[in-house]
Amino acid sequence: MGVTGRNYEEIITHQLRARPSLSWDTHTGSQTRASRDQPLEPLPTERPAAHRVISAPSQPNPHRSVERFFLELDPPEEAMRSWPHVVVVGGGFAGLKICHVLARQPVRVTLIDKRNFNLFQPLLYQVASGLVSEADVASPLRQMVGHAPNVQILLGEVTDILPDERRLVLNGQHFSYDQLVLATGSGSTYFGREEWRPLAPPMKILEHADEIRRRLLMALEEAEQTSDPNRRAFLQTVVVVGAGPAGCELAGSLIELMHRAVQRDFKQLRQQDCRVVLVDLVERVLPTMAEPLSAAAAAHLEDAGVELRLGLRVDGIAPGRVSLSGSTGEQDLDAATICWTAGVRASRLGRLLSERTGCSVDPGGRLVVEPDFSVSGHPEIRAVGDICCYRHTDGGIPLPGMAGPAVQAGGWVARDILARLRGDTLAPFRWLDLGSMAVIGPWYAVADLRGVHLTGVAGWLVWALAHLAFIPDTENRIALFSKWMWQIATRQRTALLITGRPDQHLGVDVGLFRAERPAAPGVSEAA
């Protein structure tokens, strides 16, 4: 982040002054706010005494500048000043839900995220395959919850937490909290082989999806200009590692894209040379779903043209090559585009908090939490969503790392915070399993709704309705629905852009394909 505490403060103060007075039931009128039209004054070097009231007067805090910084960002109304300060780190599924529940409640909420938007990860594969664009699956956090008078949003990455002092570090500044909720999600892991990451991008954030789309489209562009049939075949091959929902959805969507694009838009390429190979160590696709659904998904993928290589371990990834081994021996796959959807690890703040508090983490780096999602020994710190390992379920099976549990847990934690403030006790958290689903192609999805199995169009309709219901932004909901309908009606994709300067990309990719990457067997270097 290139934002210092000082210029950040000025930006926020500027916004504050440009904003009309807040309306709030308990507004005392003791503070006056600059109107939208008033010229800006220089920042006072010393704040009025009233602005220095700290959030938790019962706990003397040596870091008074910490609270002043918060108050300078958004001086609360008189009545707000004694309200507890809840800091939520992460504006994903869980964090956004917490803010929605706490909005307009008697708490001061600071939402911190390193991105200024909420990302709907389940549709990232549609960005990667050019079906929808970035803005269709992302919603600015300020638009989502910034309007609530008791919620402020700060952009930046939390880099440290000091539990004994109830502080965290953001952009080099220390912030205090009364209650801290960590909802920083998860990232991808290459199981100790980090050198594979640049060769086989994961699909966790928008930039990853952009990069997958860019690599594939650049490979097709280069194939269009290549006379050597072997090299063309190499450029038209994609390997997706990981046959869970994300991998199956990506593979199904990429083969559809390649077949359609090649048939309609590329004159030199042949549809039968397009290959998407889906690889996994597990013997079946969608291994967390019931066997009949796995079998249906596998059959549909193969009908669509996806090659399944299951029960095979990835031993190595080199530029343009994936090496596999299994009971049938070893094999290499040469492919211009390689994607990785195989491993998930919890956000690094989990391990950091574990070091700071001694609380345990599971092998995936997830914080093992108490029944109220607090970390052991620190009732004021909770962890929700993908960063936590919550085993207090029927049967003791941890909550799955999915959007549904993250939203439900976030809502419960927020209601629990409010209940405790009122002196009430909330009923224990109970997870309502809504099932799981994966879309394999146009009009085709598999869904497991608590034992009710749906495939094909019925599955797709349930999948589409569920995703539209979950999308937090109405505008995105409308945009997605219309793009899906357009794609089904015309089989055209509207977001097949290679962004940036094409010559730069060509330069980068030609270097990548020809200089660093060994040529596929029999491939001529002449293009």
Ligand SMILES: Cc1cc2nc3c(=O)[nH]c(=O)nc-3n(C[C@H](O)[C@H](O)[C@H](O)COP(=O)(O)OP(=O)(O)OC[C@H]3O[C@@H](n4cnc5c(N)ncnc54)[C@H](O)[C@@H]3O)c2cc1C
């Ligand atoms: C490709 C893909 C497909 C998926 N498909 C499905 C699906 O179909 N159905 C389903 O239920 N689930 C699906 N999931 C899983 C689902 O998206 C996650 O379980 C869910 O996002 C977890 O929510 P969360 O709130 O814990 O974290 P997230 O939604 O990941 O949000 C975490 C937030 O924390 C922020 N952050 C992280 N570290 C910091 C830091 N240090 N400081 C500040 N901010 C930080 C991030 O910027 C992010 O905004 C999918 C995931 C992926 C990657």
